[in-house]
Amino acid sequence: MPFDSLTLTRPDDFHLHLRDGAALAAVLPHSARQFARAIVMPNLRPPVATVGQAAAYRQRVLDARPREGAGSDFEPLMTLYLTDRTSADEVRRAKAQGIVGFKLYPAGATTHSDAGVTDLKHVQAALDAMQREGVALLVHGEVVDPEVDVFDREAVFIERHLLALRRDFPALKMVLEHITTREGVQYVAEAGPLTAATITPQHLLYNRNAIFSGGLQPHWYCLPVLKSEEHRRALVAAATSGKPCYFLGTDSAPHAAALKEHAGGHAGCYTAFSALELYAEVFEAAGALERLEAFASFHGADFHGLPRNRGTLTLRREPWTLPERLPFGDAELKPLRAGETLAWRLAD
Secondary structure: OOOOEEEEEOOEEEEEOOOOHHHHHHHHHHHHOOOOEEEEOOOOOOOOOOHHHHHHHHHHHHHOOOOOOOOOOOEEEEEEEOOOOOOHHHHHHHHHOOOOEEEEOEOOOOOOOOOOEOOHHHHHHHHHHHHHHOOEEEEOOOOOOOOOOHHHHHHHHHHHHHHHHHHHOOOOOEEEOOOOOHHHHHHHHHOOOOEEEEEOHHHHHOOHHHHHOOOOOHHHOOOOOOOOHHHHHHHHHHHOOOOOOEEEOOOEOOOEHHHHOOOOOOOOOOOHHHHHHHHHHHHHHOOOHHHHHHHHHHHHHHHOOOOOOOOEEEEEEEEEEOOOOEEEOOEEEOOOOOOOEEEEEEOO
16 A cells, blocks of 8 residues: 655765855755755865864854744754875864764866876775774765776776775774766675665656767766666665665755756756655655654665654655746756656645
Protein backbone atom coordinates (compact mmCIF):
# COMPACT_ATOMS: atom_id res chain seq x y z
CA MET A 1 0.00 0.00 0.00
CA PRO A 2 1.56 3.34 -0.98
CA PHE A 3 2.38 6.01 1.57
CA ASP A 4 0.22 9.16 1.51
CA SER A 5 2.56 10.99 3.88
CA LEU A 6 5.94 10.45 5.44
CA THR A 7 7.15 12.04 8.69
CA LEU A 8 10.91 12.21 9.19
CA THR A 9 13.23 13.34 11.93
CA ARG A 10 14.43 16.67 10.61
CA PRO A 11 17.30 15.87 8.25
CA ASP A 12 20.71 17.40 7.58
CA ASP A 13 22.47 18.25 4.32
CA PHE A 14 26.08 17.15 4.54
CA HIS A 15 27.23 18.91 1.36
CA LEU A 16 25.84 22.34 0.49
CA HIS A 17 26.98 25.41 -1.44
CA LEU A 18 25.49 28.67 -0.13
CA ARG A 19 27.67 31.24 -1.92
CA ASP A 20 27.80 34.70 -0.31
CA GLY A 21 26.20 38.14 -0.29
CA ALA A 22 22.92 38.55 -2.15
CA ALA A 23 23.19 35.02 -3.54
CA LEU A 24 23.46 33.59 -0.01
CA ALA A 25 20.42 35.57 1.10
CA ALA A 26 18.43 34.22 -1.86
CA VAL A 27 19.17 30.52 -1.47
CA LEU A 28 19.64 29.92 2.26
CA PRO A 29 15.91 29.88 3.10
CA HIS A 30 15.35 27.02 0.63
CA SER A 31 17.73 24.75 2.56
CA ALA A 32 16.86 26.06 6.01
CA ARG A 33 13.17 25.18 5.72
CA GLN A 34 14.10 21.51 5.17
CA PHE A 35 17.38 20.90 6.95
CA ALA A 36 18.31 21.54 10.56
CA ARG A 37 22.00 21.68 9.73
CA ALA A 38 24.23 21.68 6.69
CA ILE A 39 27.93 21.30 6.03
CA VAL A 40 28.77 24.50 4.16
CA MET A 41 31.37 24.34 1.41
CA PRO A 42 34.32 26.78 1.60
CA ASN A 43 34.95 27.41 -2.12
CA LEU A 44 34.24 31.13 -2.15
CA ARG A 45 36.51 33.72 -3.73
CA PRO A 46 38.80 34.02 -1.83
CA PRO A 47 38.42 30.54 -0.32
CA VAL A 48 37.53 30.05 3.34
CA ALA A 49 40.91 28.69 4.38
CA THR A 50 41.41 29.91 7.96
CA VAL A 51 39.49 29.70 11.20
CA GLY A 52 38.98 33.46 11.18
CA GLN A 53 37.52 33.41 7.67
CA ALA A 54 35.20 30.55 8.66
CA ALA A 55 33.94 32.45 11.70
CA ALA A 56 33.16 35.50 9.58
CA TYR A 57 31.41 33.42 6.92
CA ARG A 58 29.41 31.57 9.56
CA GLN A 59 28.13 34.86 10.89
CA ARG A 60 27.04 35.94 7.40
CA VAL A 61 25.14 32.67 7.06
CA LEU A 62 23.45 33.20 10.42
CA ASP A 63 22.53 36.74 9.44
CA ALA A 64 20.85 35.41 6.28
CA ARG A 65 18.56 32.99 8.14
CA PRO A 66 14.83 33.70 8.24
CA ARG A 67 14.08 35.89 11.24
CA GLU A 68 11.29 33.64 12.47
CA GLY A 69 9.44 30.47 11.60
CA ALA A 70 10.79 27.64 9.43
CA GLY A 71 14.56 27.81 9.08
CA SER A 72 15.19 30.40 11.76
CA ASP A 73 17.12 27.80 13.79
CA PHE A 74 19.23 26.52 10.89
CA GLU A 75 22.80 25.68 11.97
CA PRO A 76 25.70 25.97 9.51
CA LEU A 77 28.50 23.47 10.01
CA MET A 78 31.67 25.12 8.79
CA THR A 79 34.56 23.71 6.80
CA LEU A 80 37.95 24.95 5.69
CA TYR A 81 39.47 24.78 2.23
CA LEU A 82 42.54 22.55 2.25
CA THR A 83 45.43 24.16 0.40
CA ASP A 84 49.08 23.31 -0.18
CA ARG A 85 49.85 25.73 2.69
CA THR A 86 47.42 24.43 5.33
CA SER A 87 49.40 23.86 8.53
CA ALA A 88 48.99 21.40 11.36
CA ASP A 89 48.49 24.39 13.67
CA GLU A 90 45.51 25.53 11.55
CA VAL A 91 44.03 22.06 11.89
CA ARG A 92 44.35 22.24 15.67
CA ARG A 93 42.76 25.69 15.71
CA ALA A 94 39.96 24.38 13.51
CA LYS A 95 39.25 21.54 15.92
CA ALA A 96 39.13 23.94 18.86
CA GLN A 97 36.62 26.16 17.06
CA GLY A 98 34.25 23.37 16.03
CA ILE A 99 35.17 23.17 12.32
CA VAL A 100 33.79 19.83 11.13
CA GLY A 101 36.16 19.18 8.24
CA PHE A 102 38.62 20.28 5.58
CA LYS A 103 37.59 20.12 1.94
CA LEU A 104 40.06 18.53 -0.47
CA TYR A 105 39.66 19.97 -3.96
CA PRO A 106 42.27 18.76 -6.41
CA ALA A 107 43.33 22.02 -8.06
CA GLY A 108 41.17 22.61 -11.14
CA ALA A 109 38.64 19.85 -10.43
CA THR A 110 35.50 21.99 -10.12
CA THR A 111 34.07 25.46 -9.45
CA HIS A 112 36.52 27.75 -7.59
CA SER A 113 39.02 24.94 -7.07
CA ASP A 114 42.04 26.77 -8.47
CA ALA A 115 43.44 27.24 -4.93
CA GLY A 116 43.13 23.52 -4.21
CA VAL A 117 45.77 20.92 -3.51
CA THR A 118 48.27 20.45 -6.32
CA ASP A 119 49.92 17.35 -4.83
CA LEU A 120 48.95 15.35 -1.75
CA LYS A 121 52.58 15.35 -0.62
CA HIS A 122 52.13 19.04 0.29
CA VAL A 123 49.42 18.30 2.89
CA GLN A 124 50.88 15.31 4.74
CA ALA A 125 51.38 17.23 7.99
CA ALA A 126 47.87 18.65 7.84
CA LEU A 127 46.37 15.21 7.17
CA ASP A 128 48.29 13.71 10.07
CA ALA A 129 47.00 16.47 12.34
CA MET A 130 43.46 15.85 11.09
CA GLN A 131 43.58 12.17 11.98
CA ARG A 132 45.02 13.01 15.40
CA GLU A 133 42.37 15.67 16.09
CA GLY A 134 39.43 13.75 14.65
CA VAL A 135 38.68 16.34 11.95
CA ALA A 136 37.14 14.91 8.79
CA LEU A 137 38.60 15.10 5.29
CA LEU A 138 35.85 15.85 2.77
CA VAL A 139 37.04 14.67 -0.62
CA HIS A 140 36.13 15.82 -4.11
CA GLY A 141 37.32 12.54 -5.57
CA GLU A 142 38.35 13.24 -9.16
CA VAL A 143 41.71 13.39 -10.85
CA VAL A 144 42.45 16.38 -13.05
CA ASP A 145 44.81 14.59 -15.43
CA PRO A 146 43.71 15.74 -18.92
CA GLU A 147 44.53 12.30 -20.31
CA VAL A 148 41.86 10.68 -18.14
CA ASP A 149 38.35 10.57 -19.62
CA VAL A 150 35.94 12.82 -17.70
CA PHE A 151 33.67 9.85 -16.99
CA ASP A 152 36.56 7.88 -15.44
CA ARG A 153 37.99 10.54 -13.14
CA GLU A 154 36.37 9.25 -9.96
CA ALA A 155 37.42 5.64 -10.47
CA VAL A 156 40.98 6.72 -11.31
CA PHE A 157 41.12 8.98 -8.23
CA ILE A 158 40.22 6.04 -6.02
CA GLU A 159 42.92 3.89 -7.60
CA ARG A 160 45.65 6.53 -7.69
CA HIS A 161 45.03 8.45 -4.47
CA LEU A 162 42.30 7.23 -2.14
CA LEU A 163 43.73 3.77 -1.54
CA ALA A 164 47.05 5.33 -0.53
CA LEU A 165 45.34 7.96 1.64
CA ARG A 166 43.55 5.30 3.62
CA ARG A 167 46.72 3.23 3.93
CA ASP A 168 48.89 6.15 5.07
CA PHE A 169 46.30 7.70 7.41
CA PRO A 170 44.32 4.78 8.85
CA ALA A 171 42.69 6.86 11.62
CA LEU A 172 41.57 9.67 9.30
CA LYS A 173 37.82 10.16 9.02
CA MET A 174 37.03 10.59 5.31
CA VAL A 175 33.90 11.38 3.32
CA LEU A 176 34.04 10.71 -0.40
CA GLU A 177 31.58 13.36 -1.50
CA HIS A 178 28.97 13.11 -4.23
CA ILE A 179 29.96 9.63 -5.35
CA THR A 180 28.86 8.86 -8.89
CA THR A 181 30.17 5.41 -9.80
CA ARG A 182 29.88 1.75 -9.01
CA GLU A 183 33.57 1.90 -8.05
CA GLY A 184 32.84 4.65 -5.53
CA VAL A 185 30.01 2.65 -3.99
CA GLN A 186 32.18 -0.44 -3.69
CA TYR A 187 35.18 1.42 -2.26
CA VAL A 188 33.12 3.04 0.50
CA ALA A 189 31.37 -0.22 1.36
CA GLU A 190 34.70 -1.97 1.85
CA ALA A 191 36.86 0.80 3.35
CA GLY A 192 35.77 0.45 6.97
CA PRO A 193 33.87 2.57 9.53
CA LEU A 194 35.99 5.71 9.10
CA THR A 195 34.98 6.12 5.46
CA ALA A 196 31.59 7.31 4.22
CA ALA A 197 30.00 8.93 1.18
CA THR A 198 27.37 11.50 0.34
CA ILE A 199 25.02 10.99 -2.61
CA THR A 200 23.19 13.74 -4.50
CA PRO A 201 19.63 13.68 -5.86
CA GLN A 202 20.74 14.35 -9.43
CA HIS A 203 23.08 11.38 -9.52
CA LEU A 204 20.34 9.16 -8.12
CA LEU A 205 17.69 10.37 -10.57
CA TYR A 206 19.57 10.75 -13.85
CA ASN A 207 22.22 9.22 -16.02
CA ARG A 208 24.36 11.11 -18.52
CA ASN A 209 21.71 10.89 -21.24
CA ALA A 210 19.84 13.68 -19.41
CA ILE A 211 22.55 16.17 -20.38
CA PHE A 212 21.85 15.57 -24.08
CA SER A 213 18.09 14.88 -24.09
CA GLY A 214 16.42 17.16 -26.66
CA GLY A 215 19.59 19.18 -27.12
CA LEU A 216 22.30 20.22 -24.68
CA GLN A 217 20.76 20.66 -21.19
CA PRO A 218 23.07 22.89 -19.13
CA HIS A 219 21.06 22.63 -15.91
CA TRP A 220 21.89 18.91 -15.74
CA TYR A 221 25.62 19.64 -16.03
CA CYS A 222 27.47 19.23 -12.75
CA LEU A 223 30.85 18.01 -11.53
CA PRO A 224 31.31 15.15 -11.08
CA VAL A 225 29.35 14.73 -14.28
CA LEU A 226 26.37 12.35 -14.47
CA LYS A 227 27.45 8.82 -15.35
CA SER A 228 25.94 5.84 -17.21
CA GLU A 229 22.84 3.94 -16.12
CA GLU A 230 24.79 1.11 -14.50
CA HIS A 231 26.42 3.60 -12.16
CA ARG A 232 23.12 5.34 -11.37
CA ARG A 233 21.60 1.99 -10.42
CA ALA A 234 24.55 1.25 -8.14
CA LEU A 235 24.05 4.59 -6.39
CA VAL A 236 20.34 3.95 -5.87
CA ALA A 237 21.09 0.51 -4.43
CA ALA A 238 23.62 2.07 -2.04
CA ALA A 239 21.44 4.97 -0.90
CA THR A 240 18.43 2.75 -0.26
CA SER A 241 20.40 -0.13 1.29
CA GLY A 242 20.16 1.11 4.86
CA LYS A 243 23.97 0.95 5.21
CA PRO A 244 25.20 3.76 7.50
CA CYS A 245 28.19 4.64 5.30
CA TYR A 246 25.91 6.41 2.78
CA PHE A 247 24.03 9.60 3.58
CA LEU A 248 22.43 12.72 2.18
CA GLY A 249 24.50 15.49 0.65
CA THR A 250 22.79 17.51 -2.06
CA ASP A 251 25.84 19.33 -3.45
CA SER A 252 23.22 21.94 -4.37
CA ALA A 253 25.22 24.54 -6.29
CA PRO A 254 23.47 27.75 -7.34
CA HIS A 255 24.55 29.63 -10.45
CA ALA A 256 22.76 32.43 -12.23
CA ALA A 257 20.75 30.96 -15.12
CA ALA A 258 22.61 33.19 -17.59
CA LEU A 259 25.91 31.63 -16.49
CA LYS A 260 24.55 28.13 -16.97
CA GLU A 261 22.95 28.84 -20.35
CA HIS A 262 25.95 30.08 -22.32
CA ALA A 263 29.20 28.81 -23.80
CA GLY A 264 31.40 27.53 -21.01
CA GLY A 265 28.38 27.17 -18.73
CA HIS A 266 29.08 26.68 -15.04
CA ALA A 267 28.88 23.24 -13.44
CA GLY A 268 26.31 22.62 -10.73
CA CYS A 269 22.69 21.57 -10.20
CA TYR A 270 20.43 23.62 -7.96
CA THR A 271 18.36 21.15 -5.96
CA ALA A 272 17.94 22.89 -2.60
CA PHE A 273 14.47 24.18 -3.43
CA SER A 274 12.99 20.66 -3.59
CA ALA A 275 15.71 18.37 -2.26
CA LEU A 276 13.65 16.15 0.01
CA GLU A 277 10.92 15.77 -2.58
CA LEU A 278 13.52 14.58 -5.10
CA TYR A 279 15.04 12.08 -2.68
CA ALA A 280 11.55 10.81 -1.80
CA GLU A 281 10.94 10.13 -5.49
CA VAL A 282 14.09 8.01 -5.65
CA PHE A 283 13.32 6.02 -2.52
CA GLU A 284 9.71 5.43 -3.52
CA ALA A 285 10.73 4.17 -6.96
CA ALA A 286 13.10 1.74 -5.23
CA GLY A 287 10.39 0.55 -2.83
CA ALA A 288 12.39 1.88 0.12
CA LEU A 289 10.56 4.94 1.48
CA GLU A 290 10.85 3.54 4.99
CA ARG A 291 14.66 3.90 4.71
CA LEU A 292 14.70 7.55 3.69
CA GLU A 293 14.73 8.78 7.30
CA ALA A 294 17.94 6.94 8.18
CA PHE A 295 19.68 8.12 4.99
CA ALA A 296 18.57 11.73 5.47
CA SER A 297 18.49 12.14 9.24
CA PHE A 298 20.63 9.55 11.04
CA HIS A 299 23.61 8.21 9.10
CA GLY A 300 25.41 11.52 8.52
CA ALA A 301 24.89 12.80 12.05
CA ASP A 302 26.14 9.53 13.49
CA PHE A 303 29.23 9.49 11.27
CA HIS A 304 30.18 13.05 12.21
CA GLY A 305 29.52 12.48 15.91
CA LEU A 306 26.61 14.93 16.03
CA PRO A 307 23.41 14.46 18.03
CA ARG A 308 20.42 13.46 15.95
CA ASN A 309 17.91 16.24 15.48
CA ARG A 310 14.77 16.26 17.62
CA GLY A 311 12.20 17.96 15.41
CA THR A 312 10.28 16.40 12.54
CA LEU A 313 8.89 17.36 9.16
CA THR A 314 6.33 15.75 6.89
CA LEU A 315 6.25 15.00 3.19
CA ARG A 316 2.82 14.57 1.62
CA ARG A 317 1.82 12.91 -1.61
CA GLU A 318 0.64 16.10 -3.32
CA PRO A 319 1.47 16.97 -6.94
CA TRP A 320 2.95 20.44 -7.40
CA THR A 321 4.92 22.24 -10.07
CA LEU A 322 8.40 23.61 -9.56
CA PRO A 323 8.79 27.26 -10.56
CA GLU A 324 10.59 28.02 -13.80
CA ARG A 325 12.86 30.62 -12.18
CA LEU A 326 13.80 31.82 -8.71
CA PRO A 327 15.27 35.16 -7.57
CA PHE A 328 19.05 35.09 -7.18
CA GLY A 329 20.32 38.49 -6.13
CA ASP A 330 20.30 40.65 -9.24
CA ALA A 331 19.88 37.58 -11.45
CA GLU A 332 17.66 34.53 -11.75
CA LEU A 333 18.25 30.92 -10.78
CA LYS A 334 16.76 27.85 -12.46
CA PRO A 335 16.17 24.85 -10.20
CA LEU A 336 16.71 21.32 -11.45
CA ARG A 337 13.42 20.07 -12.96
CA ALA A 338 12.10 23.64 -13.32
CA GLY A 339 8.51 23.67 -14.52
CA GLU A 340 8.01 19.95 -13.89
CA THR A 341 5.50 18.34 -11.54
CA LEU A 342 6.75 16.48 -8.48
CA ALA A 343 4.74 13.85 -6.63
CA TRP A 344 5.85 14.70 -3.09
CA ARG A 345 5.64 18.05 -1.31
CA LEU A 346 7.06 19.27 1.97
CA ALA A 347 4.19 20.22 4.28
CA ASP A 348 4.16 23.76 5.66
